[in-house]
Amino acid sequence: MNKPDYSKFLSSRINFVEPSPIREMVSKIAKKSKETLIISFAAGDPDPDVIPRKLYAEIAKRIFEDERRSVIYSPTEGLPELREEIARFMMNYERVNADPDSIVVTIGGSQAIDLIGRLILDPGDIVIVENPSYVNTILDWKQYGVRLIGIPMDENGMRTDVLEETIRKLRSEGKFAKLIYTIPTGQNPTGITMSMDRRKHLIEIASEHDLLIVEDAAYNHLIYEQVEIRSLKSMDKDNRVVFVGSFSKVLGTGLRVGWLYLPSELVNLFKAAKGPSDMCPPVPSQLVVHRVLKEGYFEEIRKNAIKIYKEKRDIMLNAIARYLPGIKHTKPSAGMFVFLWLPSHVDGWKIAEEALEKHAVATIPGAPFYTDNSGRNTLRLNFSMAPKDLIEKGIEALANLVK
Amino acid sequence: MNKPDYSKFLSSRINFVEPSPIREMVSKIAKKSKETLIISFAAGDPDPDVIPRKLYAEIAKRIFEDERRSVIYSPTEGLPELREEIARFMMNYERVNADPDSIVVTIGGSQAIDLIGRLILDPGDIVIVENPSYVNTILDWKQYGVRLIGIPMDENGMRTDVLEETIRKLRSEGKFAKLIYTIPTGQNPTGITMSMDRRKHLIEIASEHDLLIVEDAAYNHLIYEQVEIRSLKSMDKDNRVVFVGSFSKVLGTGLRVGWLYLPSELVNLFKAAKGPSDMCPPVPSQLVVHRVLKEGYFEEIRKNAIKIYKEKRDIMLNAIARYLPGIKHTKPSAGMFVFLWLPSHVDGWKIAEEALEKHAVATIPGAPFYTDNSGRNTLRLNFSMAPKDLIEKGIEALANLVK
Numbered sequence: 001m002n003k004p005d006y007s008k009f010l011s012s013r014i015n016f017v018e019p020s021p022i023r024e025m026v027s028k029i030a031k032k033s034k035e036t037l038i039i040s041f042a043a044g045d046p047d048p049d050v051i052p053r054k055l056y057a058e059i060a061k062r063i064f065e066d067e068r069r070s071v072i073y074s075p076t077e078g079l080p081e082l083r084e085e086i087a088r089f090m091m092n093y094e095r096v097n098a099d100p101d102s103i104v105v106t107i108g109g110s111q112a113i114d115l116i117g118r119l120i121l122d123p124g125d126i127v128i129v130e131n132p133s134y135v136n137t138i139l140d141w142k143q144y145g146v147r148l149i150g151i152p153m154d155e156n157g158m159r160t161d162v163l164e165e166t167i168r169k170l171r172s173e174g175k176f177a178k179l180i181y182t183i184p185t186g187q188n189p190t191g192i193t194m195s196m197d198r199r200k201h202l203i204e205i206a207s208e209h210d211l212l213i214v215e216d217a218a219y220n221h222l223i224y225e226q227v228e229i230r231s232l233k234s235m236d237k238d239n240r241v242v243f244v245g246s247f248s249k250v251l252g253t254g255l256r257v258g259w260l261y262l263p264s265e266l267v268n269l270f271k272a273a274k275g276p277s278d279m280c281p282p283v284p285s286q287l288v289v290h291r292v293l294k295e296g297y298f299e300e301i302r303k304n305a306i307k308i309y310k311e312k313r314d315i316m317l318n319a320i321a322r323y324l325p326g327i328k329h330t331k332p333s334a335g336m337f338v339f340l341w342l343p344s345h346v347d348g349w350k351i352a353e354e355a356l357e358k359h360a361v362a363t364i365p366g367a368p369f370y371t372d373n374s375g376r377n378t379l380r381l382n383f384s385m386a387p388k389d390l391i392e393k394g395i396e397a398l399a400n401l402v403k
Numbered sequence: 404m405n406k407p408d409y410s411k412f413l414s415s416r417i418n419f420v421e422p423s424p425i426r427e428m429v430s431k432i433a434k435k436s437k438e439t440l441i442i443s444f445a446a447g448d449p450d451p452d453v454i455p456r457k458l459y460a461e462i463a464k465r466i467f468e469d470e471r472r473s474v475i476y477s478p479t480e481g482l483p484e485l486r487e488e489i490a491r492f493m494m495n496y497e498r499v500n501a502d503p504d505s506i507v508v509t510i511g512g513s514q515a516i517d518l519i520g521r522l523i524l525d526p527g528d529i530v531i532v533e534n535p536s537y538v539n540t541i542l543d544w545k546q547y548g549v550r551l552i553g554i555p556m557d558e559n560g561m562r563t564d565v566l567e568e569t570i571r572k573l574r575s576e577g578k579f580a581k582l583i584y585t586i587p588t589g590q591n592p593t594g595i596t597m598s599m600d601r602r603k604h605l606i607e608i609a610s611e612h613d614l615l616i617v618e619d620a621a622y623n624h625l626i627y628e629q630v631e632i633r634s635l636k637s638m639d640k641d642n643r644v645v646f647v648g649s650f651s652k653v654l655g656t657g658l659r660v661g662w663l664y665l666p667s668e669l670v671n672l673f674k675a676a677k678g679p680s681d682m683c684p685p686v687p688s689q690l691v692v693h694r695v696l697k698e699g700y701f702e703e704i705r706k707n708a709i710k711i712y713k714e715k716r717d718i719m720l721n722a723i724a725r726y727l728p729g730i731k732h733t734k735p736s737a738g739m740f741v742f743l744w745l746p747s748h749v750d751g752w753k754i755a756e757e758a759l760e761k762h763a764v765a766t767i768p769g770a771p772f773y774t775d776n777s778g779r780n781t782l783r784l785n786f787s788m789a790p791k792d793l794i795e796k797g798i799e800a801l802a803n804l805v806k
Contacts, residue, residue, distance in 0.1 A: 009615055010672070023479070048474050053473065071449070072449070108682055119420070240406075254685070282687075
């Protein structure tokens with residue numbers, strides 16, 4: 001017996017790997033949920049009862065029975081007919097005339113974001129994100145050794161005036177930001193949707209200062225109000241927006257089907273890098289999504305989801321107004337989240353832990369979404385997952401802890 | 404319009420990314436297959452008609468109907484009950500007493516291998532592989548900038564005497580190999596199975612010289628002869644074998660379900676790195692595999708696959724003996740491949756292209772599997788995929804080209 005010292009074998013890259021603070025909370029929630037029924041405001045998942053699982057059952061049955069290719073490899077970029085449906089989807093939903101050959105199907109938006117890190121980001125590179133921003137993008141790109149700069153947001157999204165100032169300041173120091181990452185619609189964690197003026201300004205800034213934009217469109221199709229918005233990609237004359245699409249939030253996170261829509265110059269590089277790392281996205285999932293799109297079910301599923309999530313959002317916002325009067329929070333017109341700024345002396349971690357322990361209410365502290373160790377008094381609340389009749393009770397329990 | 408120069412934005416890492424020469428051949432095959440019926444000896448896939456797709460259809464229907472969690476995220480390491488079934492599987496099939504908490508479910512074996520690259524391999528690191536070895540592992544680890552050293556094989560697998568000599572030579576030059584990658588059973592591309600003596604010797608060498616071993620067990624359960632073999636992991640007293648498991652070759656490559664069985668010291672690191680890069684493996688696929696294991700179908704599926712692939716292998720070997728007498732080739736007792744060494748003046752690429760164009764017979768040149776630009780006269784032939792009654796015809800067509 002001559003047990004190795006594993007640390008000796010590890011890549012220097014591991015110094016950039018941080019465990020997700022949120023996954024710890026998620027483990028606690030999973031453990032608690034074995035003991036008791038919890039009210040979950042934690043996940044970034046759709047409501048599994050809003051997903052038409054009976055339809056998927058029928059489709060999956062047909063797929064396995066009829067399609068020999070359901071059980072073998074697809075091309076690494078995804079099945080050609082799925083990429084064609086995604087191109088049609090981008091025309092219908094994003095006003096983007098996408099070439100199917102510039103679409104690469106990925107394991108949800110997550111793998112798309114990781115591939116961008118893998119092929120674009122070097123240690124020391126500067127990346128600009130909203131502050132707060134999606135914790136998993138932050139953690140993934142940190143694995144590539146980048147330096148993140150967070151730009152504050154208001155109710156209209158990323159403060160593009162601050163962005164411009166920040167970029168000018170960097171340039172005056174001889175520094176260069178490679179890309180700007182944004183979730184313009186129904187942002188995670190805040191639920192904020194960027195206004196059209198800000199979108200235009202963002203595109204202008206990227207063009208003027210020669211930056212790439214990564215548009216994470218995960219929540220683009222869960223919109224609850226009449227807001228006039230367009231995807232950044234549809235406004236992208238320069239072709240400097242890398243579009244990260246996902247069916248997760250409408251069709252189900254468990255399927256793991258997302259995509260990259262890339263400038264054509266980058267497609268072969270991304271395919272070459274992706275090929276050996278996954279061979280291909282899961283084929284039964286690809287075929288389920290393909291049928292849902294092709295047979296026209298997507299719009300129906302989306303409309304039903306919007307109807308139900310809008311009701312849930314309103315119940316949550318009303319409960320917050322009632323039980324947490326005066327608390328600063330977002331009023332999302334899209335997405336799945338309400339973001340709370342508790343009184344500045346209140347610790348979001350402590351509230352989240354106590355809410356889980358004492359009241360079986362699951363929430364996610366907002367701090368890990370921040371790039372600058374601020375946001376300790378914040379909480380992210382998901383409104384898509386919990387049953388309607390428990391949302392008010394959950395908010396009431398939270399309010400009692402805050403007091 | 405101010406189109407960016409994309410090359411300016413790319414990571415230095417892209418210098419290590421090589422397009423797969425095999426994917427080009429696969430594209431040509433896909434194109435040809437639209438025009439005519441091809442006889443495919445190309446893929447590394449199981450026969451879709453050997454996979455019990457009707458059973459999967461029933462299971463998938465039940466899963467979507469009954470399980471709310473089928474459409475939402477699982478933990479990044481996979482569903483707990485799947486990891487428990489995999490632990491049971493490792494006991495039954497690998498004689499390994501695995502802790503479910505040291506199992507991480509991955510997107511096939513591919514993602515497992517990529518994660519090893521990501522967390523273990525630094526640019527300039529030396530990695531030892533069989534020569535030839537699996538082209539996708541070679542391409543993936545090259546993306547991490549490693550230097551590969553290939554060890555020749557004979558009919559008993561990796562020449563461990565040469566391995567020992569190579570390691571001694573490296574040490575005398577002050578160099579250090581981090582790990583040895585092997586596919587000990589039914590190797591890809593050769594179909595060779597490592598003898599017990601070699602396995603023991605390999606483990607001894609790793610222990611003596613303090614190396615890690617990565618055991619790619621993709622073909623461990625497609626064994627056609629009474630050969631007394633054990634997984635390296637089951638012989639691994641030091642705990643220096645990282646085990647890469649896969650259900651792809653028996654249950655279907657399209658599902659994308661594999662796993663890592665890791666030394667416990669490495670589990671949290673791998674989970675932390677994997678989390679943001681994929682969130683989780685596809686949940687419907689995880690649930691299908693879980694049911695197949697739990698309800699005892701795996702052994703039945705495996706036995707049927709072995710029966711059919713053994714017949715196909717024998718048809719192929721008989722046809723080679725008949726139409727290509729005197730040609731050197733492997734006689735696999737496991738796996739999916741026969742490897743051919745054509746006469747030294749024959750170019751495997753040319754034969755593969757001509758066989759496809761002229762006779763609609765798809766094969767894969769062996770050269771990309773070599774670490775040292777040798778093997779130009781080799782071909783990899785898969786025997787699991789083609790219908791029984793077409794195998795002889797395909798080999799005859801190949802033989803006519805070789806002559």
